[in-house]
Amino acid sequence: MDAPVVKLRKLIEKVELVNLTPEIDISQIKICYPDINRPALQLAGFFDHFSHERVQIIGNVEYAYTNSMCQEAKRNMYEEIFRRKIPCLVYARNLKPDEEIKELAIQYGIPLLSTGKTTSDLMAETIRWLKVQLAPTISIHGVLVDVFGEGVLIMGESGIGKSEAALELIKRGHRLVTDDVVEIRKVSDDTLVGSAPNITKHMIELRGIGILDVKALFGAESVKDTQTINLVINLEDWDKDKEYDRLGMDEQYTEFLGNKVVCHNIPIRPGRNLAVIVESAAVNYRQKQMGYNAAKELYNRVQRNLMRGRTDEDDD
Template sequence: MASVSLKEIIDKMKLENLTPELDISKVKITQPDINRPALQMAGYFEHFEATRLQIIGFVEYTYMQGLTQEYKEEVYNKLLSCDIPVIVFCRELQPDPFFLQVALKKEVPILMTKKATSNFTAEIIRWLNVKLAPCISVHGVLVDVYGEGVLITGESGIGKSEAALELIKRGHRLVTDDVVEIRKVSDDTLIGSAPDITKHFIELRGIGIVDVKSLFGVSSVKDTQSIDLVIRLEEWDKDKEYDRLGLEEEHTEYLGNKIVCHNIPIRPGRNLAIICESAAANHRQKKMGYNAAQELYTRVQNSLARRRDEDDEE
């Protein structure tokens, strides 16, 4: 199961640790969802998702301030006895000393942030969704072309890296070469990134490893990119029928998400970089509502209709 260490969350979100006495090195967050324990403070613990990151905002804080000492002893002990990984107080709200005392006793880390509750909640959920998303690794090259994430796949040695290098020279950006880590961050979005060990490197047969960031500058690389289009390179087969109109789109599936896929036959003399650029621009145009293949089909149909009308008139 994917997890994020509490220390990484503290560093990323710039949180203040109010319980430095506790060892947080082994605390892990395994769910991207959060919980605001307002109902638990009122004594309702049915269906309580204790393993989520707990957030206390102004509403929960003011309710806690109005509790009697006797009730605080009861509800704080019951709440903090659950398997809670961490509690975050927003808006720099300071928990009362008794709450901190019970938290230390139950070994529940207490953190604090300056951010408003809604802003912090949105940010932590978005970030955790990316970090804890289902992930697979595929063989290919991911390039940002005109803002479209183009995943180039195909047999080893077919020319994926060379196509990516030419795209980089034409002003586009490399995300990863050889191994693409794909994360499903939502039902509609796949995000691709590079393993840390191969980030910004390209392997060119006959030359070796090339550091794209050093050769072409920081503007030639990118850490992550949504995957919008797949281009599958394959050897030219003269006996195979290839799509020449593009009226019907083919799809490939990763982690349950379908992505538009083009099968591009390779033969000497074809410029792969220009083909990838054209495919990305055409895909972007389709998303904006214009389909060139459909426009051609409409023109042909209109032309045939006009000819039929002229024949009828004669």
């Protein structure tokens, strides 16, 4: 799978940057790394371990330092940076380069950008957005629904009833993120975010009926663009010879991109209301996150009753 990239134009639009060098064609400039760099040491002449492939940001400190240099030294230092083919140079706090530096950037084809944001805010927003856009990504077969604020990924063989369950959940007030294909991004070691491919966004397929536009049928409140994946419901055909978990004392997990997600294997047979089961699983998951585990509570009750029974026998 090819490493994800982001076009510089998208970053400019998202962070609302001003292009100070419109003469430069930025259509083919791509960003491959989510981190940024403030070239403080580079402006002082130290280029070992220079992360030239990252977005470069100039804040008050770097700007004040370069202004303390003579014009020739400043030009030489910027030229050394531009020669290393950085993707762009962003000035925070509405700072602007002088005309000579601007001409030098145009010569080397390095876009100069500006924003009124503080350096810290600019860094945080840029890194946060790039981490999502450049996160490792996989596509899987399934349905992702927001149920009571929890991202529930419904999986199972084709035709088992995933889309039907999602449609019933939508009618009960929950929100569809994606049907059939789920794009999963690993935005951190703890967080997986799911979304729909652009071509199937807000669409759902029902066998025998065809394609439905959920947003058009049920309104904008019935869909969502992205959702953190908190829980996996794996639907499977009922097997009378298989032992299914009836207590839920031990959590089962499935793994995506190295991240583990709680997983429930739900056997399907006629008459089972999948929407209610998914809702109950989502609420039960939330209860566990808040410190209450129904299975452990039942176990504690049984233990207390056993202890009480032994005490009554001793009294006799």
